Amino acid sequence: xxxxxxxxxxxxxxxxxxxxxxxxxxxxxxxxxxxxxxxxxxxxxxxxxxxxxxxxxxxxxxxxxxxxxxxxxxxxxxxxxxxxxxxxxxxxxxxxxxxxxxxxxxxxxxxxxxxxxxxxxxxxxxxxxxxxxxxxxxxxxxxxxxxxxxxxxxxxxxxxxxxxxxxxxxxxxxxxxxxxxxxxxxxxxxxxxxxxxxxxxxxxxxxxxxxxxxxxxxxxxxxxxxxxxxxxxxxxxxxxxxxxxxxxxxxxxxxxxxxxxxxxxx
Numbered sequence: 001x002x003x004x005x006x007x008x009x010x011x012x013x014x015x016x017x018x019x020x021x022x023x024x025x026x027x028x029x030x031x032x033x034x035x036x037x038x039x040x041x042x043x044x045x046x047x048x049x050x051x052x053x054x055x056x057x058x059x060x061x062x063x064x065x066x067x068x069x070x071x072x073x074x075x076x077x078x079x080x081x082x083x084x085x086x087x088x089x090x091x092x093x094x095x096x097x098x099x100x101x102x103x104x105x106x107x108x109x110x111x112x113x114x115x116x117x118x119x120x121x122x123x124x125x126x127x128x129x130x131x132x133x134x135x136x137x138x139x140x141x142x143x144x145x146x147x148x149x150x151x152x153x154x155x156x157x158x159x160x161x162x163x164x165x166x167x168x169x170x171x172x173x174x175x176x177x178x179x180x181x182x183x184x185x186x187x188x189x190x191x192x193x194x195x196x197x198x199x200x201x202x203x204x205x206x207x208x209x210x211x212x213x214x215x216x217x218x219x220x221x222x223x224x225x226x227x228x229x230x231x232x233x234x235x236x237x238x239x240x241x242x243x244x245x246x247x248x249x250x251x252x253x254x255x256x257x258x259x260x261x262x263x264x265x266x
Contacts, residue, residue, distance in 0.1 A: 009042040010123035010131075011035060011228075011253075014076050014087055017118040017136050019164045026132075027211075029120050036119075037077035037084050039163040040154050042076045042119045045133055045172065071171040073119055073135050073160035076154040088139045088157055089114060124227060130253060132175040135161040153247040185256035188216075188247040193262045194261035202236035203263070207256070216247035225258050239263045241255050242248045 014036040050068040082104040086092040091111040095103040123131040141158035161171040186208040217226045249256040250259035
């Protein structure tokens with residue numbers, strides 16, 4: 001594969017994982033329900049090795065071996081809830097017994113649940129192909145919350161990888177794919193099709209691929225192409241002025257080609 005320039009951030013997914021279980025498929029991991037939260041400042045993966053070098057007394061013979069390795073994945077989580085905090089702290093307990101209220105209790109070494117999680121960071125790049133980083137581990141660095149005037153509260157998370165991805169001691173898996181690799185998703189369709197319509201006409205978007213989620217942008221003829229950060233389609237779109245709709249369909253992090261439908265109001 002060719003070298004690439006990586007621009008932009010991505011999405012961070014989390015799913016509870018037990019050592020020895022089969023790894024879930026990408027589609028099972030990359031669900032909205034598994035989003036740890038929308039992130040700010042991207043994500044960072046740090047790898048560090050510890051080495052020991054043995055030398056003879058005269059410096060003529062030496063041998064270096066690796067004695068330890070550490071992988072940490074860090075990210076700032078901007079949208080979060082009590083459930084997010086529970087994933088960040090192994091002593092957290094959630095109480096949802098009161099309608100409309102959630103209580104999270106944190107602390108007490110005896111409450112350590114010992115849970116590990118599969119962390120998946122997905123960087124989407126329609127031009128050069130996607131990147132996935134996967135680790136299995138737990139948060140060992142605690143967390144901090146700062147409520148500051150006129151500034152969003154971001155939870156800094158750091159997960160330390162455990163050698164649980166396979167039976168080879170792998171700590172992190174980096175995967176890059178060519179654009180559109182492995183999945184064929186139908187291009188969304190618009191009803192009625194592009195052309196002249198009466199003011200107030202509602203445009204319905206659909207996709208023939210099972211389980212596909214449609215995202216769209218609407219604007220003038222130069223409207224940007226959509227991705228999974230665009231508006232998620234749920235109800236028909238009313239056209240009251242000349243507009244162009246651009247839509248794409250996602251299954252997990254795989255996506256279709258873009259539909260472009262331009263409408264003029266009679």
